[in-house]
Amino acid sequence: MSYQANFRVWRGDSSGGGLEPYQVEVNEGEVVLDIVHRLQATQAPDLAVRWNCKAGKCGSCSAEVNGRPRLLCMTRMSTLPPDEPVTITPMRTFPVLRDLVTDVSFNYTKAREVPSFVPPQGLKPGEYRMAQEDVNRSQEFRKCIECFLCQNTCHVVRDHEENKPAFSGPRFLMRVAELDMHPLDAAAEEGLDRKRSAQEEHGLGMCNITKCCTEVCPEHIKITDNALIPLKERAVDRKYDPLVWLGSVIKRRK
Amino acid sequence: MTTETRPPQHPGEPQTPADPSGPAPGRGVHSPGRAAIAARHLRTDRWWLSQAVTAFGLLAFVGYSTWRAFFGLHTAYAAPYVSPFYSPCLAANCPAMKSGADWALFGSWWQLSPALIVLIFPLGFRLTCYYYRKAYYRAFWSSPPACAVAEPHASYSGETRFPLVLQNIHRYFFYFAIVVAGILTYDAVLAWRNPAGQWGHAGIGTLVLLANIVLIWAYTLSCHSCRHIVGGRLRHFSKHPVRYRMWNLVGKLNARHMQLAWASLISVGVADLYVYLLASGAFTDPRLF
Structure with a gap:
């Protein structure tokens, strides 16, 4: 079934x-990105939109549909009311370049600020052995496609x-959590306290x-429950927990 | 047709270099360089509904529990049931509870309601709970009101400063919550008696207290702090199989933390209301056996 739908698309710089x-025109089974492409083909050839895989795996077509941060390629037209105009805007947390394209370099800057994996002493690449249950948590976070919808919707910066x-x-707090939970990361042995850096350098306390990050994640990563709150709990271990403090005092005496 | 052509104006703020003659730059989604959209959000769904329902639910419970905590002493016990708001009862002015947790640790100098001594712990546990924080930050402080809906505040420091940095003491309240849940379990065991104190009997009140304590334990054990303590803090689950199993179990409960938070809040209120109705003589407890 086809129908003519009304759209409001943000144009500008x-x-x-x-x-x-x-x-x-909207046809059965189409997603919002299909409509944007039809718009480019028929009415607005200069409309700028960033896209790549059309399969929800490259994280390029992040934008906002009816005010909600979404991947354009994963937002089915059938989920939107057909009798109301559909509003498409660029992500509102980042500087706009043109039309639906934003400058997401903030995220690349933040990515560089997270110290990378520290290889363990005495193990060469190829010799790493890890039990599956030890890497399950980190693997969930590795599903991230870096669409930056979580960054976009987070009110702390938005x-x-x-x-x-x-x-x-x-x-990127999730990235810190991923590394802190990594069974072979030797950051602590090298004097890098990821819990401290999460709190003091990456602003964990502002969360x-x-x-909202969990709500918008197209990969359905439980960012808050599995990364941010565990990271906050690790910070509590380090700074605020009375029993952990007592345990460390007893251990020191032994 | 273009509905707007310039960033929205905010009088009194400095002007952008990009548009020196134009409007002053704004904050947040109206910051310079971002897409010029005057509306603070473009959501068309009923985003305010969950905020409103949460606010109503929490306010209703706060109103009810305040009334009961301050004025419910004389209707806190209806043998063999004790209201969860008054257990343990730590002042000398508590009603006599047969074998119950009426330990007059505070003596007779405490003249206020004894509920106030104990309620601070479950209150603190829930106030610092990760789910309730989300709920009341959204419902009462609009921080944010809903996802992608701009908040009204000019500045934001999250939980980095006093008083919100105190949210980090959730762990302490979790330890106290275990003790309180243990005492309420004892109350639920005592409910398997008849009003004369003989064991092996049950009434509808027994089931109410039983359901309440099951939900309280489920909520307490589904806590994010509990999940962290039992295993989440480890880096090598493979070296701690028992703790890994416990972490998985708590994780399954934790996925329902919001539902358990509401269910246990309601069950505490219902258990107290049931005891109140019995103690005030509204009806007698239907006995099962």
Whole structure:
């Protein structure tokens, strides 16, 4: 079944812009990215949109559909009300380049600030052996396709531009958690305390665990429950827990 | 047709270099360089509904429990049942409970309701709980009101400063919550008696207290701190198979933490209401055997 749907697409660049109305044909089974492509082909050949795989695996077509951060290629038209205009805008946390394309370099900057995996002493690449149950947690986080929808929806930076220098965002706090849970990461032996850096350098305390990152993740990673809260708990171990403190005192005496 | 052509104006703020003659730059989603969209959000669904329902539910419980905590002493016990708000009862002005947890540790100088001594622990546990934090940050503080809906605050420091840095003491409250749940379990065991104190009897109240304690344990054990303590803090699950199994079990409960938080909140209220109705003579407890 085909029908004509009304769309409002944000057109412009960093100097200004606005929502422009279009009427586009929609066919059964299509996703919003199909409509954007039809729009480019028939009415707006200069419409800028970033896309690649059309399969929800490259993380390129992140945008906002009816105000909700979504992958354009994974948002079925059948999930949207057919009698209401569909609003498509770029992600509103990052500087816009043109139309639906944003400058996501904030994320690459933050990625570089996370110290990478520290290889264990005495093991060469190829000699690493890990039990599956030890890497399950980290493997969940490795599903991340870096669409940056979690970064986009996180109110800490979305609503407070001034927090960007101090806060790495859910994606990169999840990266810290992944490494801190990694069975072979030797950061601690090299004097790198990932729990301390999560708190003091990546702004873990700014997260108020309102779970928007989890809600928007197209890979359904439980970012808050499995990465951010465990990381907060590890910080509590280090700084606030009375029993852990007592245990460490007793261990030191032995 | 273009509905707007410039970033939204915010009088009194400095102007952007990109648009020196134009409007002043804004904050958040209206920051310079971001897509110029005047609306603070473009969501078309009923995003406010869950915020409103959460606020209503929490306020209803706070209102009810405040009334019961301050004025419920004389209807806190209806043999063999004790209200979970008044157990353990640690002041001398508690009603006599047959073999119950009425330990007058605070003596007779405490003249206020004894519920206030104990409720601070479950209250603190729930107040610092990761689920409730999300719930009340959204419902009462609009931080954020909903995902991708701009919050109204000019600045934000999260849980890095006093008083919200105190959320980190959730772990302490978890330890106390285990003790409180243990005492409520004792109360639920005592409920397998008749009003005369003979064992091997049960009434509807027994089932109410039983359901309540099952939900309280499920909520307490599904806590994120519990999940971390039993195994989450380990890096090598393979070296600790028992703790790994416990972590998996707690993880399954933890996935239902929100539902358990609400279910146990409601069950505590219902258990207290049941005891109140019995103690005030509204009806007598239907006995099962």
